Amino acid sequence: xxxxxxxxxxxxxxxxxxxxxxxxxxxxxxxxxxxxxxxxxxxxxxxxxxxxxxxxxxxxxxxxxxxxxxxxxxxxxxxxxxxxxxxxxxxxxxxxxxxxxxxxxxxxxxxxxxxxxxxxxxxxxxxxxxxxxxxxxxxxxxxxxxxxxxxxxxxxxxxxxxxxxxxxxxxxxxxxxxxxxxxxxxxxxxxxxxxxxxxxxxxxxxxxxxxxxxxxxxxxxxxxxxxxxxxxxxxxxxxxxxxxxxxxxxxxxxxxxxxxxxxxxxxxxxxxxxxxxxxxxxxxxxxxxxxxxxxxxxxxxxxxxxxxxxxxxxxxxxxxxxxxxxxxxxxxxxxxxxxxxxxxxxxxxxxxxxxxxxxxxxxxxxxxxxxxxxxxxxxxxxxxxxxxxxxxxxxxxxxxxx
Amino acid sequence: xxxxxxxxxxxxxxxxxxxxxxxxxxxxxxxxxxxxxxxxxxxxxxxxxxxxxxxxxxxxxxxxxxxxxxxxxxxxxxxxxxxxxxxxxxxxxxxxxxxxxxxxxxxxxxxxxxxxxxxxxxxxxxxxxxxxxxxxxxxxxxxxxxxxxxxxxxxxxxxxxxxxxxxxxxxxxxxxxxxxxxxxxxxxxxxxxxxxxxxxxxxxxxxxxxxxxxxxxxxxxxxxxxxxxxxxxxxxxxxxxxxxxxxxxxxxxxxxxxxxxxxxxxxxxxxxxxxxxxxxxxxxxxxxxxxxxxxxxxxxxxxxxxxxxxxxxxxxxxxxxxxxxxxxxxxxxxxxxxxxxxxxxxxxxxxxxxxxxxxxxxxxxxxxxxxxxxxxxxxxxxxxxxxxxxxxxxxxxxxxxx
Numbered sequence: 124x125x126x127x128x129x130x131x132x133x134x135x136x137x138x139x140x141x142x143x144x145x146x147x148x149x150x151x152x153x154x155x156x157x158x159x160x161x162x163x164x165x166x167x168x169x170x171x172x173x174x175x176x177x178x179x180x181x182x183x184x185x186x187x188x189x190x191x192x193x194x195x196x197x198x199x200x201x202x203x204x205x206x207x208x209x210x211x212x213x214x215x216x217x218x219x220x221x222x223x224x225x226x227x228x229x230x231x232x233x234x235x236x237x238x239x240x241x242x243x244x245x246x247x248x249x250x251x252x253x254x255x256x257x258x259x260x261x262x263x264x265x266x267x268x269x270x271x272x273x274x275x276x277x278x279x280x281x282x283x284x285x286x287x288x289x290x291x292x293x294x295x296x297x298x299x300x301x302x303x304x305x306x307x308x309x310x311x312x313x314x315x316x317x318x319x320x321x322x323x324x325x326x327x328x329x330x331x332x333x334x335x336x337x338x339x340x341x342x343x344x345x346x347x348x349x350x351x352x353x354x355x356x357x358x359x360x361x362x363x364x365x366x367x368x369x370x371x372x373x374x375x376x377x378x379x380x381x382x383x384x385x386x387x388x389x390x391x392x393x394x395x396x397x398x399x400x401x402x403x404x405x406x407x408x409x410x411x412x413x414x415x416x417x418x419x420x421x422x423x424x425x426x427x428x429x430x431x432x433x434x435x436x437x438x439x440x441x442x443x444x445x446x447x448x449x450x451x452x453x454x455x456x457x458x459x460x461x462x463x464x465x466x467x468x469x470x471x472x473x474x475x476x477x478x479x480x481x482x483x484x485x486x487x488x489x490x491x492x493x494x495x496x497x498x499x500x501x502x503x504x505x506x507x508x509x510x511x512x513x514x515x516x517x518x519x520x521x522x523x524x525x
Numbered sequence: 526x527x528x529x530x531x532x533x534x535x536x537x538x539x540x541x542x543x544x545x546x547x548x549x550x551x552x553x554x555x556x557x558x559x560x561x562x563x564x565x566x567x568x569x570x571x572x573x574x575x576x577x578x579x580x581x582x583x584x585x586x587x588x589x590x591x592x593x594x595x596x597x598x599x600x601x602x603x604x605x606x607x608x609x610x611x612x613x614x615x616x617x618x619x620x621x622x623x624x625x626x627x628x629x630x631x632x633x634x635x636x637x638x639x640x641x642x643x644x645x646x647x648x649x650x651x652x653x654x655x656x657x658x659x660x661x662x663x664x665x666x667x668x669x670x671x672x673x674x675x676x677x678x679x680x681x682x683x684x685x686x687x688x689x690x691x692x693x694x695x696x697x698x699x700x701x702x703x704x705x706x707x708x709x710x711x712x713x714x715x716x717x718x719x720x721x722x723x724x725x726x727x728x729x730x731x732x733x734x735x736x737x738x739x740x741x742x743x744x745x746x747x748x749x750x751x752x753x754x755x756x757x758x759x760x761x762x763x764x765x766x767x768x769x770x771x772x773x774x775x776x777x778x779x780x781x782x783x784x785x786x787x788x789x790x791x792x793x794x795x796x797x798x799x800x801x802x803x804x805x806x807x808x809x810x811x812x813x814x815x816x817x818x819x820x821x822x823x824x825x826x827x828x829x830x831x832x833x834x835x836x837x838x839x840x841x842x843x844x845x846x847x848x849x850x851x852x853x854x855x856x857x858x859x860x861x862x863x864x865x866x867x868x869x870x871x872x873x874x875x876x877x878x879x880x881x882x883x884x885x886x887x888x889x890x891x892x893x894x895x896x897x898x899x900x901x902x903x904x905x906x907x908x909x910x911x912x913x914x915x916x917x918x919x920x921x922x923x924x925x926x927x
Contacts, residue, residue, distance in 0.1 A: 140575045149579045156575040164570065164799070165563050172745055173542045173558040177551045177876065180926040185746055187925075212794025214768035215617060222656065238780060243769035243794065246782040250767035254624065254656050263780060288778075337795065343574055344587055344798035365652035366616035367645035374926065376690075376881055378640060378665060380648040392614025392645065393739065396746035397566070398799050474579060479778055523589075524582040524776065 131412050132420055132489050138408070139341075139491040146473045146496045146503075151315055151453045151486025154341030159404035167400035179396070189347075189394045193386070195406045196340075196349045199414060200313060200332065201323035206354050208386045209402075210394050213314060213335040213348040215364065217247045217281075219389055220331040220350060222363030224279040224308040225255065227330070227356065231278035232258035235307070237266040239286040244312055248281065251363070266291065269298060273305040280307050284322070285315035285451030288478050290443040292320065292451050296327040303328065314338060317349075319421065319452040321414040330356055339452065339488060342402035350389045357385040366391030408490050420489035421452040424497055428485060429454055431501030436508045442482055452489075455482040460513065462521065464504075467513035473500045533814050534822055534891050540810070541743075541893040548875045548898045548905075553717060553855050553888025556743030561806035569802035587798045591749075594801055595788070597808045598742075598751045601816060602715060602734065603725035608756050610788045611804075612796050615716060615737040615750040617766065619649045619683075621791055622733040622752060624765030626681035626710040627657065629732070629758065633680035634660035637709070639668040641688040646714055650683065653765070668693065671700060675707045682709050686724070687717035687853030690880050692845040694722065694853050698729040705730065716740060719751075721823065721854040723816040732758055741854065741890060744804035752791050759787040768793030810892050822891035823854040826899055830887060831856055833903030838910045844884055854891075857884040862915065864923065866906075869915035875902045 140156045141147055147155055171183040180186045193207035200207075210216075221234065234248050245263065252259040264272045266286070273280065280302045285292050295311060302309045309329040316322050318339035324332055332351040336342035352360070362382055367373045368390040371381040382388035426447055432439055432454075439456035458464055458481060465477040475485040485500070507513050542558045543549055549557055573585040582588045595609035602609075612618075623636065636650050647665065654661040666674045668688070675682065682704045687694050697713060704711045711731040718724050720741030726734055734753040738744035754762070764784055769775045770792040773783040784790035828849055834841060834856075841858035860866055860883060867879040877887040887902070909915050 140571070141578075142576055145578075147578055153574075153579045153581075155578060156570065161567050161570045161575075164566055168558065168563045168566065168745070168803075169542070172555075173563075174544055176543075176547075176549055176557060177555045177878065178871075179555075179746060181924045211613065211617065212768070214794035215613065215766070218766060241769075242772070242778050242780060245780055246767045246769055246772060249782050250765050251656075253763070254653075254765050256658065335795070343570070344581060345796055345800065348794070361655070363652050363656050364617070364620060365648045366614070367643075367648055370644070370648060374881065376644050378644060378647055380651050392616035392750070393737070394747055395797055395800055397803055398747065398797055401570075401799055469580075476579065479776065522583045 131416065132493070135408050135412060135490045136493060141491065144472055146500050148473065148475045148485040148487065148492065148500060150341070150488035150491070151319070151338050152476050153337055153344060154339060154405070154488065155491050156343070157341055157405050157408070159407070160343065160401050163404045164397060164401050167397065185394065185396045188396065188399050189390055192399055192402060193349060196317065196336070197351070199409055200317055200351065201325050202351050203325060203354060206386055207349050207351045208389050209347045209349050209399060211348055211391060213333060214243045214247050215391070216333040216348040216350040217244050217312065218251055219362065219364050220310045220333050221248055221251055221279060221281060223352065223360035224310055224331060226361040227308055227359065228278035231276055232260060233277045234261050234279050234281055235269070235272055235277045236261065236263050236281045237269055238263055239266045239288070239291065240281070240283045241287050241312065241314060244281060244283060266293070270301045273302055273307055275305065277305065277307045279310060281310040281312070283312040283314060285320065287315055288482055288484070289455050290450040290453040292449055295322070295329070299327045299329045315451050315453065318409065321418055324351055329353070336402050340402070341405040341490070343398070345398055346402050347395050347398050352386055352389060354385070357388065362388045364391045368392060368394070417489045421487050422447040424487040424489065424492055424494065425452065425454050427494060427497045428487070428501060431497065432456065432504060435501060435505035438508055453484060453486045455484045457481050458483065463518035464507060464513040466518035467507045468504060471503045471507065473503045533818065534895070537810050537814060537892045538895060543893065546874055548902050550875065550877045550887040550889065550894065550902060552890035552893070553721070553740050554878055555739055555746060556741060556807070556890065557893050558745070559743055559807050559810070561809070562745065562803050565806045566799060566803050569799065587796065590798065590801045591792055591796045592788070594804060594808070595751060598719065598738070599753070601811055602719055602753065603727050604753050605727060605756060608788055609751050609753045610791050611749045611751050611801060613750055613793060615735060616645045616649050617793070618735040618750045618752040619646050619714065620653055621764065621766050622712045622735050623650055623653055623681060623683060625754065625762035626712055626733060628763040629710055629761065630680035633678055634662060635679045636663050636681050636683055637671070637674055637679045638663065638665050638683045639671055640665055641668045641690070641693065642683070642685045643689050643714065643716060646683060646685060668695070672703045675704055675709055677707065679707065679709045681712060683712040683714070685714040685716060687722065689717055690884055690886070691857050692852040692855040694851055697724070697731070701729045701731045717853050717855070720811065723820055726753055731755070738804050742804070743807035743892070745800070747800055748804050749797050749800050754788055754791060756787070759790065762790070764790045766793045770794060770796070819891045823889050824849040826889040826891065826894055826896065827854065827856050829896060829899045830889070830903060833899065834858065834906060837903060837907035840910055855886060855888045857886045859883050860885065865920035866909060866915040868920035869909045870906060873905045873909065875905045
């Protein structure tokens with residue numbers, strides 16, 4: 124509650140467009156739609172593209188957008204202004220950060236990651252290391268033994284802060300410190316962190332961070348990714364994806380690449396102006412509530428859900444850390460027929476998602492999820508589990524996207 | 526004229542939103558806004574994202590969009606269904622095509638290009654070749670001597686079909702044939718070709734093509750790029766940007782990358798759903814007119830402009846091929862103070878652009894440019910040149926984006 128007795132989250136919740144009666148606990152996959160987004164995008168289309176056409180690059184500030192929006196993201200992840208740039212997808216940003224990290228430690232051949240990392244991070248690393256050739260290799264260890272695997276062969280430690288399956292949250296400061304003590308550079312993937320949990324990049328001192336904006340930041344399907352590079356390093360890395368908008372003088376049209384100053388060299392091609400315009404109103408929410416407020420409410424929501432489910436659904440086994448401070452803003456439960464249970468839940472108006480092989484996963488978005496949502500979700504899940512109503516043929520049919 | 530006496534381009538022109546009185550000859554940089562775009566995007570936002578949320582990936586077909594839209598592009602560039610995929614930016618697609626081409630000829634170290642190529646293509650090649658290391662190198666020759674430079678050291682010939690500065694159009698079939706006779710793979714950048722001139726990829730047999738959709742295809746600022754890979758090759762290339770949506774089973778979340786079938790392996794991260802939705806209505810225009818009709822009208826427009834300017838502006842020197850069949854849908858003129866002339870023109874309501882060091886550039890978009898536009902543009906340019914009104918201090922001040 125704020126000082127005047129109004130819950131700030133009642134105000135934010137009213138500014139999202141969600142179907143009546145739907146309990147949406149999948150904002151950790153795709154955030155809900157802010158009511159302001161459609162108008163904002165209509166304005167960009169008709170008032171900027173429609174009236175200014177090519178002039179929009181200067182007059183509407185499109186060219187500067189990747190930096191301007193980057194500064195807004197920076198404020199949510201403990202990064203100074205001028206250290207974050209937007210564009211492309213998270214996969215591309217992983218590739219860029221990893222190539223940059225490797226360019227700082229050319230004598231070390233190993234990229235270290237853990238089996239809790241999101242697969243695309245590992246796939247992009249595989250592709251980069253194959254392209255680099257030589258002794259370069261990817262080493263994947265269990266999350267518990269990362270520190271033991273840090274040695275003088277490791278160039279870069281690349282981890283996702285919050286595990287997409289279980290919500291288990293790494294100790295960002297501790298692991299970064301351990302890596303630095305062995306001369307290892309660190310990349311944090313904040314896909315499930317940005318807008319979900321407080322992050323302090325400046326404090327932890329990591330070299331790079333990347334993330335997406337379509338989950339807890341509510342930027343919409345296909346929203347752009349972000350890349351953070353520590354300010355003292357940006358001028359010293361070799362960009363692997365050396366596109367013209369990362370050039371020191373894009374409109375000089377030189378035949379040779381010269382990297383731009385600082386974070387600008389992580390720009391690649393033409394920025395996704397419309398996706399960026401859709402992201403902007405979504406970031407306004409973070410001006411009315413702090414990340415600490417969001418975290419406190421997130422814990423309240425997830426604890427209520429965990430307690431409710433554990434009390435009423437004995438067949439579901441908690442797959443997330445029991446300590447709310449050891450997990451992000453999500454909870455998962457293991458059950459052999461998890462896929463069917465989730466389909467039944469969705470039909471009943473409670474949306475979470477399924478992650479192979481057997482996890483049902485629920486995300487908690489304080490900006491639009493209330494305690495009343497949690498009650499409905501627990502009751503519905505309990506009813507489905509108790510009645511066995513999930514065990515119908517149509518709930519076992521897998522869709523293309525799970 | 527069509528059979529019933531109605532000019533099909535009068536119909537298309539009425540479906541674009543352009544400021545009253547503006548003559549927009551910069552569609553080769555950013556295409557004009559189709560009137561249908563705003564509603565289409567509003568629908569995607571409120572009816573798909575707003576109502577389906579995460580369900581949009583399956584129910585609204587978002588996951589399939591990069592292939593479905595790719596098929597629509599394929600039909601405009603002479604490519605079969607299933608050979609084109611959308612996503613990312615043109616710079617990224619250049620990187621992917623080049624890495625794929627090099628993976629097919631591992632014993633050849635050279636990428637050959639010409640000095641008329643758009644700089645980002647050369648920059649991305651530089652970055653990739655540096656990452657690959659070894660003997661890999663980029664060789665840049667003049668456009669006239671490409672064939673002489675083709676030899677057994679060259680793995681890939683990478684060219685932009687229509688020169689962004691002059692509009693000079695390469696002989697796609699002839700150069701591809703010459704390259705193939707030396708065992709060289711070919712990548713065509715169609716940035717200034719797709720939607721502007723007829724292209725027949727199947728006929729010319731090139732291995733790869735890439736392009737953007739915000740120029741003559743009118744997809745809007747930040748519209749996604751496309752990549753074509755010849756059907757018989759797609760299963761044999763090693764993707765350098767091995768992202769999860771190019772994986773054979775993205776939702777199995779394996780720790781190791783296995784490339785998807787065919788063109789799917791060129792997908793990388795989450796597709797830009799909103800940018801893709803904005804592109805869709807722009808592609809509808811190409812169902813009412815053929816690329817041959819567009820080409821015929823484009824030549825009519827550019828010839829009228831060339832004749833008018835050459836007759837009335839003796840100080841402007843034609844920098845494009847005089848033969849309309851040897852150029853794309855654009856014309857450039859050289860003049861020492863070209864920048865100031867273009868600024869004066871823009872203030873007078875005729876929009877082209879400037880390309881360093883001294884070119885004023887005009888694009889012709891039959892979908893919305895009329896012969897009446899050409900008359901206004903010629904008269905305005907002649908008046909500015911004759912009066913010397915371009916020589917004012919404010920017209921010499923360079924903007925960030927030219």
